[in-house]
Amino acid sequence: MIAELPAGFILIAAGLLLPLVPRAGKGALALAAPVLAFAQLLWIGPEYRLEAEAFGFTLELVRTDRLSLAFGYIFTIAAFLNAVYSWHQRDGAEQPAALVYAGSALAAVFAGDLLTLFVFWELSAVAAALVVWAGGRPRAYGAGMRYLTVQLTSGLLLAAGAALRYADTGSLAFDFIGLDTPAGALILLAFGIKCAFPFLHNWLQDAYPEASPTGTVVLSAFTTKLGIYALARGFPGTEALIWIGATMAAFPIFYAVIENDLRRVLAYSLNNQLGFMVVGIGLGTAMGLNGAIAHAFADILFKGLLFMSMGAVLLRTGTVNGTDLGGLYKSMPWTTGFCIVGAASISAFPLFSGFVTKSMIMTSTAQEGYQWVWLILLFASAGVFHHAGIKIPFFAFFAHDSGIRCKEAPVPMLIAMGITAALCIGIGCFPTMLYALLPLPVVYEPYTAAHVLAQLQLLVFSALAFSWLMRNGIYPPELRSVNLDFDWIFRGLGRRGVMGAEVVIYLGWHCASQWKEGLQDRIAGAARRYHAPGAIFARTWPSGSSALWMMIVLLALLIAGYLA
Amino acid sequence: MTEENNRYWLDRPENVTRLYRGLWIAGALLVLLDLVVHRHAEVGFDGWFSFYAVYGFVACVALVLTAKVLRRVVMRSEDYYDR
Structure with a gap:
């Protein structure tokens, strides 16, 4: 019977039921739902179809193939890990919203047509905004609002595009679309907004760091990877994506270096990792596409792990600002260890997950002859180790001792981090398990002496650059600050623009009313001048002068007629 | 505090210096391995001797120096958007 339900409905239903379930059962329900959903995916397997009639269309509510299943598996795993991690949060509004969010993202991945995709696209946006708001921090409200505005805009663009496409082709099927x-x-x-393309990216760095310690972990898994999935299905081999992806991989790392809020640093580095995936999709080769999907799979785990460790720090110390932290390895040794596993994975150390996934994208870029893109990606690889691999653990757990002494993270959080860390190492050590899930056959061997040596050289010398800059006092210190990014256009310039417009309208109104009063005065004055007793129009004139004037006018008409 | 500080190996500056020197030695060994291991090149020029080491170091220094300049342009006080 469960197999008959659209994928994702199990999670959505669990999310809706959760507030009604007594406290004792909440945790069990939140854990059981992803397990059931995972089992359902294993059960239905590839080539499964579930159709329904709605709005006069035949909708494909579920369509499975190897591409959607790869994302389906990792989405259910992420939902499970999140349920473990947020065990202590199972009372509030966040957990139900998180389950609905995960469920709608899962349902969107299995949507066979653009209309179904649109519905779950929007539902996931609304549920994610609820997760942001559940953070309850003062800035969360505005950030959630901006997140929702941007995501709903993405949905509108998708709807408009789908309608145009239906008019062109008569089909709503979600297959290759092309540019x-x-x-x-x-x-x-629409997909680009979800993938955080340059200039469309700011919702990510804006909203994610404002959610609760647990909320950010769940947010990091789904929205952007749904975008990557949609891009991989609709636009593989679109060359523009290679350059867009290279830009995305490079520019956020500059911001990551100077950002003080460590969860915002991770948001920038999430943006940078998405760039690698977008390049892989743009290449469109078997190796590039497989690499993009494998990297999305690995990224959900290692980025989730890094956000989990920073969430634990935020929960225990009340801050994740680099300026306030340091020396926490003494209080939170386990969290430190798990954070380092996440850092090693995102930096693509041999034996960790990033090493076996990112390198597929790099190799494909080189094979296709994009040398400049390859150089940019290599720069971004060194940079990601620099800001996510070193900066995050260093400023949180080492650096100078901040004097903060706190408890180790709660046990459920440690369990979730432990499982995630094990998966990161597992993928790194046994990549064939992940490769077996990829949509296309994989012919790639990551563990060659040349590749291991090249990567170790890159990483060790990046670490040396960091230490050298640090010991010589060149490294920019962490500072309490806000760094302006593209969101300044609507949060700074836009807001000032609205305020400026208000001033202009006020002044305009003021001038207009002044002018109107002046006009009234002038009309009244003129009326008085001409019509007042004794004024020109109020005088009596003799009828003889009227007759004279009449005669002059008639004469003028006669002459005019004669001349014409 | 002093007693607690002595409990942790990393709290002693001389140990941090040891780590730092160890990292340089590891780097030097990895560069020397280039003489032994044939790194078959992906794009051509990456086959040059110690290419990845030089590129990694230069890339990171360039990244940090550029980011310092970027800070002059984009950095504002923490309550910039709340005012």
């Missing part, structure tokens, strides 16, 4: 029609461009823009 050669206006419909394709609109849909790419």
Whole structure:
């Protein structure tokens, strides 16, 4: 019977039921739902179809193939890990919202048509905004609002693109779309917002760090990877994506270096990792696509692990600002260890997950002859080790001792981090298990002496650069600050623009009313001048002068008629 | 505090210096391995001797120096958006 339900409905139903369940059962329900959903995916396997009639269309509520299943597996694993991690949060509004969010992202991945995709696209946006708001921090409200605005815009673009595409082709099926029609461009823009393309990216760095310690972990898994999935299905081999992806991989790392809020640093580095995936999709080769999907799979785990460790720090110390932290390895040794595993994985150390996934994208870039893109990606690889691999653990757990002494993270959080860390190392040591899940056959061997040596050289010398800059006092210190990014256009310039417009309208109104009063005065004055007793229009004139004037006018008419 | 500090190996500056020197030695060994292991090149120029070491070091220094300049342009006080 469960197999008959659309994928994702189990999680959505669990999320809706959760507030009604007595406290004792909440944790069990939140854990059981992802397990059931995972079992359902194993049960239905590839080539499964579930159709329904709605709005006069035949909708494909579920369509499975190897691409959607790979994302389905990792989404259910992420939902499970989140349920473990947020065990202590099972009372509030966040956990139900998180389950609905995960469920709708899962349902969107299995949508066989653009209309179904649109519905779950929007539902996941609303549920994610609820997760942000559940953070309850003062800035969470505004950030959630901006998140929702941007994501709903993405949904509108998707709907518009789908409608145009239906008009063009008569089909709503969600297959390869391509960039050669206006419909394709609109849909790419919609996907681009979710993937955090440059200039469309700021919702990510804005909203994610404002959610609760647990909320950010769940947010980091789904929205952007749903975008990557949609891009991989709709636009593989679109060359523009290679350059977009290279830009995305490079520019956020500069911000990551100077950002003080360590969860915002991770948001920038999430953006940078998405860049690698977008390049892989743009290449469109078997190796590139497989690499992008494998990297998305690995990224959900290692980025989740890093956000988990920072969430534990935030929970225990009340801050994740680099300026306030340091020396926490003494109080939170386990969290420190798990954070380092996440850091090693994102930095692609041999034996950790990033090493076996990112390198597929790099190799494909080189094989296709994009040397400049390859150099940018290599720069971004060194940079990601620098800001996520070293900066995050260093400023939180080492650096100078901040004097903070706190308890180790709660046991459920440690368990969740432990499982995630084990998966990161497992993928790194036994990559064939992950490769077996990828949509296309994999012919790639990550563990060659040349590759291991090259990567170790890159990483050790990046670490040396960090230490050298640090010991010579060149490294920029952590400072309490806000760094302006593209969101300044609507949060700074836009807000000032609105305030400026208010001033202009006020002044305009003021001038207009002044002018109106002046006009009234002038009219009244003129009326008085001409119509007042004794004024020109109020005088009596003799009828003889009227007759004279009449005669002059008639004469003028006669002459005019004669001349014409 | 002093007693507690002595309990942790990393709290002693001389140990941090040891780690730092160890890292340089590891780097030097990895570069020397380039003479032994044939790194078959992906794009051509990456086959040059110690390419990844030099690129990694230069890339990170360039990244940090550029980011310092970026800070002059984009950094504002913490309550910039709350005002």
